[in-house]
Amino acid sequence: MAKIYNFSAGPAVMPKKVLEKVQTELLSYKNSGMSVMEISHRSSLFSEIQENAEKNLRRLMDIPSEYDVLFLQGGATLQFTMAPLNFANNFKRIGFINTGHWSQRAIEEANLINGVEAIEIASGFSSGYTKLPEENRTSEDLDYVHITLNNTIEGTAYKEVPYMKDKFLVGDMSSNILGQRYNVSDFGMIYAGAQKNIGPAGLTVVIVRHDLVEKSPNLPAMLSYKKLVNKNSTLNTPPVFAIYCAGLVFEWLIAEGGIDVIEKKNREKAQLLYDFLDNSSLFSSPVSVKNRSITNIPFVTGNSSLDAKFIAMATENGFVGLKGHRLVGGMRASLYNAFPIEGVKELLKIMQKFELEYKG
Ligand code: PLP
DSSP: OOOOEEOOSSSOOOOHHHHHHHHHHSSSGGGSSSOGGGSOTTSHHHHHHHHHHHHHHHHHHTOOTTEEEEEESSHHHHHHHHHHHHHOOSSOEEEEEEOSHHHHHHHHHHHTSTTOEEEEEEEOGGGTTSSOOSOOOOOTTOSEEEEESEETTTTEEOSSOOOOTTSOEEEEOTTTTTTSOOOGGGOSEEEEESTTTTSSTTOEEEEEEHHHHHHOOOOOGGGOHHHHHHTTTOSSOOOHHHHHHHHHHHHHHHHHTOHHHHHHHHHHHHHHHHHHHHHOSSOBOOSOGGGBOSSEEEEBOSOHHHHHHHHHHHHHTTEESOBOOTTTOSEEEEOOTTSOHHHHHHHHHHHHHHHHHHHO
């Protein structure tokens, strides 16, 4: 098998050790004679998997005891609907910080809920979303404020979480959860699709403050945090295999030294690429220096046919998933937790070669 480096934005590269562990346990989990895919979600084997996954996630993120942890389905996209249904019940107005595609998707979905209004309290539109807005307007009559911590497509990210006075934050952490340190108590709720830093697609992690859950209205079961919390995420059949894999990823991350250690490594990987881009005569980063993501790094040559040529050459040489999102074009390197620093160093070599050939 040829060596490849997977720069995909998601589903994304998994830790090799985790995949090997899955492989050894695939046919018979803990000598049960059954694969994890075959065990009942009501069995003690599965309860143990879920309990350990939750315990290790709490340890990694320092999740305070007044927060519930849910393992759900429907992707981060379903949370665009669930958060408003559960929390936008007083003023029926939600403040949104619009930092690009995924916050706009969240705005669109919130506006589809009867009586709920999404208010854009800040926007990065004027910079083409290459900068995060500096000022966030707030007003009394908002139920909460929604923020996208890492903008997977545009390549911006928050280092510090904005303070919204007496409004709680709902944070979409899909693309940088466990990749950099945030303080859980800065949020009323955090959600993330699993398929980047957590595990296989099909699982969504929700971390939510219990008093907010308690105050939420009576909703259809699968849309109600309260009912899901009361049933410990097993109101129906949970994504057993995905939770099992997520649990292994959490164990791997603890063995690696936890979030602070992996964040340092992530910063080193990103810095290598940014330093190259800032000194290149061909490639550049379109993103404002102080708002740059350490996870998703878009870059361009400024010429779309050269971009296409570079992507084709890179793909041929085993650098996969480098094509930028169709909305922004160019290239994008996604450097999630499991992505090795050697992959960045190898990428720089082919970028250098390409630069010499086309820029001289
Ligand atoms: N939010 C962000 C920041 C994302 O990057 C993505 C997917 O890439 C989503 C939401 C949508 O996630 P899902 O496909 O799990 O619904």
